[in-house]
Every structure is written in structure tokens, then in C-alpha cells.
Amino acid sequence: MDHRVSVGDDVALKIDGPLSIRHLRESEREEDLMASADRQAITGGYGSLNGSLHTFLSEVRTDLEQGVLSPRVLNDPDLHRAELDRIFTKCWVFVGHVSEIPSPGDYVLRYVGEDQFILVRDEQGEIQLLLNNCVHRASPVCRAEKGNTSHFRCPYHGWIYKNSGEWNGAPYRAKAYRKLDADRWGLRKAPHVDSYQGLIFACLDPDAVPLREYLGDMCWYLDVVFGLKEQGMRVVGEPHRWIVPSNWKSGAENFVGDGYHVQSAHRSLSDIGLVPTERSAGLHVSLNNGHGVLVIERTVPESFGATDFPPEVASTFELDRLDDNQRAFLTRHSVVGFTIFPNLSLFRAAGVTEDGRPTAVQISLRQWQPRGPEQMELWNWPMVWDSAPEEFNRASYDASVFSFGPSGVFEQDDTVVWRGGPTVGRSVFARKGMKLNFQMGMDGMSDYEDIPDWMGPGEASTTFFGERNQRRWWQRWSEALAAS
Numbered sequence: 478m479d480h481r482v483s484v485g486d487d488v489a490l491k492i493d494g495p496l497s498i499r500h501l502r503e504s505e506r507e508e509d510l511m512a513s514a515d516r517q518a519i520t521g522g523y524g525s526l527n528g529s530l531h532t533f534l535s536e537v538r539t540d541l542e543q544g545v546l547s548p549r550v551l552n553d554p555d556l557h558r559a560e561l562d563r564i565f566t567k568c569w570v571f572v573g574h575v576s577e578i579p580s581p582g583d584y585v586l587r588y589v590g591e592d593q594f595i596l597v598r599d600e601q602g603e604i605q606l607l608l609n610n611c612v613h614r615a616s617p618v619c620r621a622e623k624g625n626t627s628h629f630r631c632p633y634h635g636w637i638y639k640n641s642g643e644w645n646g647a648p649y650r651a652k653a654y655r656k657l658d659a660d661r662w663g664l665r666k667a668p669h670v671d672s673y674q675g676l677i678f679a680c681l682d683p684d685a686v687p688l689r690e691y692l693g694d695m696c697w698y699l700d701v702v703f704g705l706k707e708q709g710m711r712v713v714g715e716p717h718r719w720i721v722p723s724n725w726k727s728g729a730e731n732f733v734g735d736g737y738h739v740q741s742a743h744r745s746l747s748d749i750g751l752v753p754t755e756r757s758a759g760l761h762v763s764l765n766n767g768h769g770v771l772v773i774e775r776t777v778p779e780s781f782g783a784t785d786f787p788p789e790v791a792s793t794f795e796l797d798r799l800d801d802n803q804r805a806f807l808t809r810h811s812v813v814g815f816t817i818f819p820n821l822s823l824f825r826a827a828g829v830t831e832d833g834r835p836t837a838v839q840i841s842l843r844q845w846q847p848r849g850p851e852q853m854e855l856w857n858w859p860m861v862w863d864s865a866p867e868e869f870n871r872a873s874y875d876a877s878v879f880s881f882g883p884s885g886v887f888e889q890d891d892t893v894v895w896r897g898g899p900t901v902g903r904s905v906f907a908r909k910g911m912k913l914n915f916q917m918g919m920d921g922m923s924d925y926e927d928i929p930d931w932m933g934p935g936e937a938s939t940t941f942f943g944e945r946n947q948r949r950w951w952q953r954w955s956e957a958l959a960a961s
């Protein structure tokens with residue numbers, strides 16, 4: 478137990494335990510306050526969950542074992558606050574791609590939960606994630622969405638920070654701040670930033686496990702999408718961003734396993750031949766930590782080589798970087814989607830001619846950014862390989878925009894149906910006992926079984942007709958919220 482009590486400026490007491498109260502020396506007090514501020518800002522400062530949320534979350538876990546879930550999860554303000562506090566400050570969260578900040582000084586503005594950060598490559602080439610708030614009076618120090626700079630100068634009183642976050646000066650420093658301890662007044666930075674296959678993640682928890690451990694078996698699937706050669710995958714332009722009147726979890730949950738909705742929500746696209754009428758040739762891979770992958774049988778014939786790309790692109794890949802099983806996977810399967818808990822997803826699909834020739838491969842990273850309990854900001858990064866011909870990349874980019882851009886034909890289908898989450902969560906009638914159904918594939922409900930000798934890590938299912946990935950995503954969500 479550790480509480481501080483202040484009375485005015487002069488008296489400071491620290492309660493170390495129920496019977497131990499002592500005065501703090503001034504220096505000790507300052508250190509103590511700093512440490513407390515660090516803990517509060519980095520590991521969450523909203524205190525413990527109230528009892529009713531704890532009770533609700535334990536009901537969620539019990540419900541999920543029965544394949545049901547309360548609609549309250551899709552709009553409750555207390556749960557939303559707890560998500561920011563306990564998921565977005567504890568998990569590794571995607572913040573950008575290395576191709577967005579290739580040179581020292583390159584920066585872009587990014588979010589972890591609802592907090593805005595500067596993702597920047599400093600003068601030493603290290604990637605930093607800096608809270609975009611001045612430590613003097615909290616003004617944003619960076620107001621451009623992207624750029625290149627060696628320093629950030631706060632517009633309010635002019636404090637200056639290096640692009641590594643260190644305090645670097647202030648106007649009239651000799652008159653105003655002769656004794657300021659510069660080492661203590663840098664921009665607050667994420668304690669952990671790391672990347673895997675070019676994807677940059679940050680974690681605000683000082684005690685985080687390493688990124689590779691957090692991703693776990695998801696690394697195997699990231700390799701077969703992004704690891705076909707050492708470098709060369711890049712995002713095209715800036716991420717598209719738009720507001721959707723839905724809870725962020727609807728997107729994360731959809732991309733972790735919902736192959737079932739395609740025949741209905743996207744029916745008009747199968748009617749005109751853009752997607753197959755039935756997607757039974759797909760499977761789920763359930764991974765640890767709430768991550769999950771959607772896999773389909775390849776739409777491009779094996780004769781085109783062990784990827785979905787045309788020969789002139791495929792010949793630039795270094796497939797010896799993959800293991801035998803990963804290469805075998807590529808000859809038969811494609812990753813069509815995934816979610817990395819909490820809020821990063823992927824969509825990937827190959828466009829083919831009638832004889833199976835690849836015309837485009839669209840690869841988009843998608844992030845479901847929370848914006849209050851009833852809104853999300855959707856971010857979409859179309860990606861291409863540098864080694865592909867410009868014309869092929871243009872077609873791939875156009876396909877990304879056409880399908881999952883702000884006006885994309887798939888996008889509109891999905892974002893219309895996800896609007897139901899906030900409205901049912903708001904409904905007092907729905908709260909009186911309504912449960913959402915997550916039972917597909919449970920207990921003989923379908924032919925959803927494990928493939929006994931799946932070539933990759935994780936548990937792979939025989940069909941899309943199940944919701945194990947979604948149940949596990951929600952299980953992970955409820956455990957993350959309930960964790961102390």
C-alpha cells in the first residue's frame with residue numbers, strides 16, 4: 478500500500494502501510510511524486526475496476542464458455558475507460574511501418590488508444606514514440622501529421638526537445654531556468670518500441686514482455702506475408718483515416734475470424750463475381766494471446782510459383798528465408814486476414830484473371846482506433862513490394878482503395894452492419910438479458926474440427942463455419958480488463 482497526502486505546499490506524508498505514516502524530505506518527496514506520476518501515466522491511473530465491472534467481466538468469461546456475450550461490451554463507457562487503461566497501456570500496439578520513417582528526423586503522428594504520440598526516427602536512427610504533449614503546460618509540440626525535423630519546438634512558450642525526446646532548451650534559459658534539471662524534463666516516451674517484419678509496435682508498460690514473445694506464433698504468419706525478402710515492402714502514401722460510428726472491437730473481432738459474413742454482408746459482391754459465393758475452402762488458425770488468422774486456399778494456381786505474385790515479382794523474393802513448412806503453406810494457402818490483439822488487422826487478396834493469372838495483390842494493414850465507446854477511427858495502409866512493376870503496384874493500390882478504402886465497396890458493407898453494436902449496447906431493453914450468439918462450431922454445431930497435422934503453429938480448423946477465434950479474442954479482452 479502506498480499513498481501520499483499533501484496539505485498546501487509544505488506538508489507531505491507518505492502512508493507505507495496501515496500503521497506507518499512519515500514525513501517526506503523535500504527531495505524524497507519530489508522523487509516520490511515523479512515516480513508516482515510515472516507509474517500513473519505509464520501503467521494507468523484510473524485505479525482498480527469497480528466491483529460491478531469485475532462481476533460483469535467474470536460473467537463474460539462464463540458466458541463465452543457457453544458461446545454467448547452481453548451486448549454491453551459494445552458501448553459501455555466504463556468498459557471503454559478500462560480498455561484505455563488496461564489494454565492500450567499494457568499491450569503491444571501497432572504504431573506504424575518502418576517505410577513511413579526511413580531517415581533520421583522522419584516523424585508521423587500516431588495513437589495508442591486515444592493518446593497522440595510522435596513516432597520518430599531520431600538522429601541515431603533509433604525509433605522513438607514520444608507523447609505529443611509538452612511537459613511545461615501540455616501543449617502539443619508537433620502539429621504536422623508528418624515531416625522531418627531534428628527538434629520539436631513547443632508553440633506555447635518555446636521549449637525545445639530533440640527528436641529523441643530530450644529537453645534541449647527554452648527561451649531565456651539563463652534567466653528563467655538556470656537550475657532546471659534538463660535530464661528530467663524530456664518528452665515522455667514509450668518505454669518499449671520494437672518492430673517485426675517492418676511493423677512497428679510500442680508498449681507503454683515498463684514491465685512488458687518482449688514483442689516477439691507477445692506476438693508468439695503470429696510471427697510465423699507475419700513471415701509468410703511480409704518476410705518474402707529482407708526489405709522492400711512499403712506503405713503507399715499516408716494511411717487513410719475516417720470515422721465510423723461503431724465500437725473498435727467490432728472490426729478487430731471481424732478480422733480475427735469472421736469468414737461467415739461474406740456470403741451475406743458482401744452478397745452484392747459475389748453477385749457480380751468479385752468474391753466466391755461460398756467460402757467453405759477457408760480455415761481459422763487460433764493462436765495464443767487473442768491473435769487469430771483467416772486462411773483461404775490459393776486463388777492463384779500453383780503453376781505461378783509459391784506466392785500470389787506474377788513471376789517477375791516472385792523471382793525477386795528470397796524464399797530461403799522461410800522454413801519448409803512456410804514455403805509449403807505458400808503453395809497451397811493465402812493469409813486473407815488476421816487480427817493481432819488488440820487492434821491491428823490485415824486484409825490480403827489476390828485479384829486473378831479467368832485463367833488464374835494474378836492481376837493485383839492487395840495488402841492492407843487496418844487499425845481500429847478507439848474514439849469513445851461508440852466511435853472508432855479506421856486507419857488503412859495499402860502496401861506494395863518495391864520490386865513489383867509500377868503498373869502492378871498501381872493496380873494493387875487501386876484494388877485496396879476500391880475494396881477497403883474510405884469509400885470501398887467492402888468497407889461500406891461492414892461499417893453499416895457494425896453500427897448495431899453501439900445502439901444495442903445503449904438499449905435498456907437489450908441490457909435486460911439479451912445475449913449475442915457466438916456458438917457456431919461449438920459442440921457439433923458444424924463440422925468445425927482441428928486439422929490434425931496442420932503445417933503451421935496454432936490450431937487450424939477444417940472450415941470457416943465456426944467462431945473459436947472470435948470467442949478467444951473476447952476471452953483475451955475480458956482477461957486483459959480483469960487483470961490487476
Ligand code: FES
Nearest residue numbers: 611613614631634
Ligand atoms: S506549454 Fe510548451 S513551452 Fe509552455
Ligand SMILES: [Fe+2]
Nearest residue numbers: 738742887891
Ligand atoms: Fe467484411
